[in-house]
Amino acid sequence: MTGTLISLISIFIGIIGANLFGFFKKKYSFGFTGNTLIGVFGSILFIKLFGKLGFDPWSIMQNQSFNLLLFIVNCIASFLGGVLGLFFAKMIYNKLNNN
Structure with a gap:
């Protein structure tokens, strides 16, 4: 598995x-x-934030070995990023359309 595949x-x-x-x-x-x-x-935003802590795809594939624990944390952060992104987008949408 490569870093690009992990990103996808x-x-x-x-x-x-x-x-x-x-x-x-x-x-x-x-x-x-x-x-x-x-x-x-x-x-993408959440992974970029957590990537600074060492959970980015290239840290998962460091030294051509696969770190399963970092991959699981990466997947959880991605899932939460999608959920929180939708939550915050709806909050912003409601604030902008509140007359």
Whole structure:
């Protein structure tokens, strides 16, 4: 597994997180397309934040070995990034449309 593949898996997990959260909490949903876009950007932002702590894809593949614990933390951070991205996007949307 390469760092690029781990990055793509992380983004996909963020998409799943945002769409699942939107599915179960209808008031936070922007539809499938909106949830998908927010999941991508939320996942990337959260992984960039946690990447500074050593959970980035290239740390997972350090010295051509696979660190499973770092990968699991990366997946959890991606999922949470998608969920929190959708939550904050809906908060911003509501603030901007509040007359």
